[in-house]
Amino acid sequence: MSRRKGYGLLIDYEYCTGCYTCQVACAQENQWPEGKSGMEVIEVVQKLPRDKAYLIYLPFPTELCILCSSRTQKGLEPACVQHCMAACMKYGKIVELAKEMAKKPRMVLWAPR
Ligand code: SF4
Numbered sequence: 001m002s003r004r005k006g007y008g009l010l011i012d013y014e015y016c017t018g019c020y021t022c023q024v025a026c027a028q029e030n031q032w033p034e035g036k037s038g039m040e041v042i043e044v045v046q047k048l049p050r051d052k053a054y055l056i057y058l059p060f061p062t063e064l065c066i067l068c069s070s071r072t073q074k075g076l077e078p079a080c081v082q083h084c085m086a087a088c089m090k091y092g093k094i095v096e097l098a099k100e101m102a103k104k105p106r107m108v109l110w111a112p113r
């Protein structure tokens with residue numbers, strides 16, 4: 001099933017805890033081979049003074065992301081959106097998501113070709 005044109009994911013990673021639930025939910029929903037997923041959570045380590053570190057987690061859609069077309073065409077949320085307890089991700093029309101993105105920093109808009 002093909003992706004819906006003009007739709008994408010808005011990812012607000014400010015509150016991402018790095019729980020990897022989105023990655024697992026995608027792999028289970030789409031039955032990807034072991035170790036593969038449409039979502040990968042990337043850990044970024046920012047070194048701070050006095051041997052301290054600040055961790056940032058960034059959920060990042062991979063080339064496998066099909067925007068859960070079989071779910072969204074039935075009116076359901078994508079698996080990653082539904083299972084994120086921190087509500088970091090939103091699925092919708094790219095034009096609407098882009099307006100929302102302008103309101104706050106630390107957001108990424110993912111729009112497939
Ligand atoms: S986006 Fe949500 S589900 Fe994914 S790692 Fe971050 S908090 Fe967890």
Ligand code: SF4
Nearest residue numbers: 026038065068078080
């Ligand atoms: S939208 Fe669907 S296919 Fe894309 S990352 Fe989320 S769960 Fe995976």
